[in-house]
Amino acid sequence: MQIKALFFASYRDIAGSDELEVELPVGASVADLVVSLRERGGAWRSLPSDPAVAVNLTYSSLGTPLAEGDEVAFIPPVSGG
Amino acid sequence: MTSSRCAVTADPIDPCALLADAGGSDGAALLFVGLVRNHNEGREVGHLDYQAYPAMAEATLREIVEEARGRWEVGSISVVHRIGRLEIGEASVAIAVTAPHRGDAYEASRYVIEELKRRVPIWKREGYLEGDSEWLRGYTPHPAGEEA
Secondary structure, eight states, X not given: OEEEEEEOHHHHHHHTSSEEEEEOOTTOBXXXXXXXXXXXXXXXXXXXXXXXXXXXXXXXXXXXXXXXXXXXXXXXOBOOO | OOOEEEEEESSOOOHHHHHHHTOSOSSEEEEEEEEOOSEETTEEEEEEEEEEOHHHHHHHXXXXXXXXXXXXXXXXXXXXXXXXEEETTOEEEEEEXXXXXXXXXXXXXXXXXXXXHHHSOEEEEEEEXXXXXXXXXXBOOOOTTOOO
8 A cells, every 4th residue: 555654854854855655565554654664774764763653634653554545744853833 | 703713824924913813802812922033052043944744733723722712711813833944033923812801811822832832743943153953852742642
């Protein structure tokens, strides 16, 4: 299944891009997505193994199951205001 | 008035317009404006770059405003956050609250800015006068019900 990963701020610097389509096996969770990205090596190793994420605009835990077309945003510590 | 407006914008914020739009029949109107500061943690700051996840930032702001409505008796609550490059002294965020009584306006306004800083997906990169820049590390948001 295809998942859309979004990157912001310092995580965008790591990803080198603001958006990435990732192919994952059916039944994969957010944690599986994180592992697959970190396994790309290089700068990806700087992505925390337990980042804050939002699935389809809602803060979610690493165990959240993903579905085809889900939008997973990687959220570094926020600093608005 | 019971309206609310939550927006993330690249356009300069006009705090007085936000206050005027909030309406004036409630008895109290309160305006909070956050400005770009020229120093932080001992370093001289030249400008800030704000980035947001706009769809989620606006949705989270609406959620926070609804929570404030549930806790205090307020009329309208409007929140605008700026993104992009901001110079020293420019408004980065403005919150206008109207309420029948001042206590509720102060409490609701304080709640909105504190929760905004804790969980709205917006980030700032400080550009220092020495030439380097850095994303500020603020709060790590948690899923609802899993606050650390």
